[in-house]
Amino acid sequence: xxxxxxxxxxxxxxxxxxxxxxxxxxxxxxxxxxxxxxxxxxxxxxxxxxxxxxxxxxxxxxxxxxxxxxxxxxxxxxxxxxxxxxxxxxxxxxxxxxxxxxxxxxxxxxxxxxxxxxxxxxxxxxxxxxxxxxxxxxxxxxxxxxxxxxxxxxxxxxxxxxxxxxxxxxxxxxxxxxxxx
Numbered sequence: 652x653x654x655x656x657x658x659x660x661x662x663x664x665x666x667x668x669x670x671x672x673x674x675x676x677x678x679x680x681x682x683x684x685x686x687x688x689x690x691x692x693x694x695x696x697x698x699x700x701x702x703x704x705x706x707x708x709x710x711x712x713x714x715x716x717x718x719x720x721x722x723x724x725x726x727x728x729x730x731x732x733x734x735x736x737x738x739x740x741x742x743x744x745x746x747x748x749x750x751x752x753x754x755x756x757x758x759x760x761x762x763x764x765x766x767x768x769x770x771x772x773x774x775x776x777x778x779x780x781x782x783x784x785x786x787x788x789x790x791x792x793x794x795x796x797x798x799x800x801x802x803x804x805x806x807x808x809x810x811x812x813x814x815x816x817x818x819x820x821x822x823x824x825x826x827x828x829x830x831x832x
Contacts, residue, residue, distance in 0.1 A: 675830035679769055682776030682828040689724045689732055706788045707804040714808045729831050736824030740814035750825060753777045758822045776828040782817045790817045
């Protein structure tokens with residue numbers, strides 16, 4: 652009798668364990684692929700808008716379309732992709748405490764002149780966003796890299812903007828990629 656109860660208990664546990672939902676795990680390769688797609692879409696469209704209408708008018712495009720464009724890559728890849736920063740322009744892109752730790756990690760690595768590689772932690776892939784000359788048109792120093800019309804447009808669209816005063820080759824934030832279950 653005791654043996655039968657024990658067998659039923661083991662069978663019950665094994666059946667229960669097989670019904671546990673599996674958590675999708677992100678690979679560095681796939682996460683970087685999704686980030687590459689997102690960057691290509693965002694930067695390609697942004698450069699086109701800058702050429703067509705100037706930097707200040709491209710800001711309006713970003714204000715309305717950056718998150719939906721990012722979300723389109725997320726949906727295509729059954730993932731969740733976001734950009735975050737310690738000095739965010741859009742409040743939606745404010746880094747969490749965990750993300751701030753990773754941003755600071757990358758800042759330290761950059762100061763030490765170490766290579767910045769994407770990392771996977773807690774089933775999320777983190778990849779640094781590093782400024783370049785193009786970024787500085789909207790994220791650089793007002794009056795130096797950011798033209799007055801662009802500065803005015805930033806103030807109008809993002810009254811609580813924190814995302815200026817960057818120089819080239821600085822950490823501006825992170826891409827974060829997580830798979831949907």
